Amino acid sequence: MSRSVRKPAHAVVIGASLAGLCAARALVDHVERVTVVDRDRFPDGPEIRTGVPQAHHLHVLITAGQRALDELFPGLIAELHERGAVPVAAPTDVLYLTPTGWRERFPPTHQLVGVSRELLDWVVRRRLAAEPTVRFLDGHEAVGLIPAGDAIAGVRLRPAGSRSPGDRPAETRSDGDRPAGSGSEEVSLAADLVVDASGRASRTPRWLAELGYGEPAESRIESGLGYASRRYVLPAGVADGWKNIVLMPRAPHDSRGGVLYPIEDDRWMVTLGGMGDDQPPTDEAGFLEFVRGMRSPVLYEAISDARPDSPIYGYRSTANHRRRYESMSRWPEGFVVVGDAACTFNPVYGQGMSVAAQSGVALAAHLREHPGVFGRAAQARLAAGSETAWLIATGADARYPTTVGAVPQQGSRLSRWYLDRAADVANRDPYVARVLTDVLHLVAPISTLARPSVVLRVLRGRPGPALWTPPPAPTP
DSSP, X not given: OOOOOOXXXXXXXXXXXXXXXXXXXXXXXXXXXXXXXXXXXXXXXXXXXXXXXXXXXXXXXXXXXXXXXXXXXXXXXXXXXXXXXXXXXXXXXXXXXXXXEEOOOOSOSEEEEEOXXXXXXXXXXXXXXXXXXXXXXESEEEEEEEXXXXXXXXXXXEESSOOOGGXXXXXXXXXXXXXXXXXXXXXXXXXXXXXXOOOTTOOHHHHHHHTTSOOOEEEEEBOOEEEEEEEEEOOTTTTTTOSEEEEOOXXXXXXXXXXEEEETTXXXXXXXXXXXTOOOOSSHHHHHHHHHTSSOXXXXXXXXXXXXXXXXXXXXXXXXXXXXXXXXXXXXXXEEXXXXXXXXXXXXXXXXXXXXXXXXXHHHHHHHHSTTOOSHHHHHHXXXXXXXXXXXXXXXXXXXXXXXXXXXXXXXXXXXXXXXHHHHHXXXXXXXXXXXXXXXXXXXXXXXXXXXXXXXHHHHOOSSOOOOSOOOOOOO
C-alpha cells in the first residue's frame, strides 16, 4: 500500500521572469502556497518594466514554446491572438534570405506568434495571479539563501525601494505572504522549496559558495553580436503578400542580419544585428544606413517610409552562458535554478522564451513523478532540457571569426558542413525544410537530421538553382 506524501507548504520563486512565472505555475499543483518575489513593481497593463530591458527587442515564440505555454496555461496562445498577436505561417508568410539564397515559401508547417514581450509577460502574469494559492511580492530582492542542514529553507529579502501604500496593483496583492520588516531592513521568508529564476545576473554561484557547496563549472561562448531595435508603423500595402522578413548574415564573409516582425496593434518590430566592429548604430541616420547596407534591399524598402513608434534601443549581452549546476559534487535539497539563471543563449536564435516555458513543463513532470522531491534530480532534468538549444546556438556562433570561448571541436567541422548543406537543400526541398524547422523549433532532436531519408536528400544536394530574388507566396 502506497504512503501519501504531504504537499510542501510553501514555495518561493525568485524572479518574475517568464521562466519564473512558468516555474510558479508548475508548482501550483504540488505546493500549498507559492510566492513570486521580484524587485520590480508590476504595471497594471502590458508595459515594459525595468527588469526586462530586452523587451525593447524582438522576441520569437517558436512551436516548442507555444506548446509548453499552452500546457501550463491552457488556451494562452488563443488569448494572445484575441489580444492582437499576429499569426505568422512559416515558411509561407516569411521572406527568408539564408546564407545561400532565399528559401522557397512552401505551404505552412509551423506558426509563429507575433507578440511583444510585454504583452506576453502581462497575459502570463495575469493568468498566474488568478490562481488562489499564488501571491506576488514585488519591490523586494533576494539577497541570500537560508540553509537548514543539507537543504534550503527559505530566502533572505531586502526591499528594493520605498513605495506608497497605493502603489500596489490589485492583481499582485500578497499581504498574507509579506515578510515582517520595513524600510531597508533585511527580512526572511521561509519556504520548503526555492526556485532561482532571477536571470543572467543570478547570485546563486556566490550564495552556494558562501554555504560551502562550491561554485558550478561554467561555459561561455560569445560571438560578439550586438543588436539594435525599433518599432514602426508601416504604410498601408507595404506588407501585402508577407508578414515577416528575415535576412541572415553569411558567415564568415558578412555579419549583418535583420528581422522585420509583426506585433500587436499594427506595429512592427525591426531588430538588426552585427558582429564585432560592425554592430548596428542607435542613431537615426546610422540605423537606416546599416539597413541599407544589408545583403538585400527588401527590409530597407519596407521601413524607409515607415513611421517610427519607439526610440532605437541597443543591446550587447548576447553570450551563450551555461552554469553547470547539475555537475556539482554537492547540491542542496529544496532548491533549483531555472531559465537564464542557469543557461542563456544568444538571443538571435529565438530559443530563450521557449526553453523557459519548457522548463516549467519539465518541473511539473518531475514533481508528478517525485512528489515533494526537489533538488539534484530536478536540476539534472532541467539541464537536459536546455541541451538541444545550447548545441544549436553555440554551433551556429562557432561559424564567426569573432567568437570566443571553448566551442567543442570534435567532429564540429563535419557537423557544420552537414548542417550548412542541409540548410541549403531546405531552401528548395520542402521535406528537408520541414525536418530542419522541427529541429530549430525544438520539437524534434538534432538526431532527426541524421535519419536516412534526410541524409539521402542532403547528400544529393539542392533540387534546383539557388534563389536570388524573393520568391512569391505559393498559389492557394
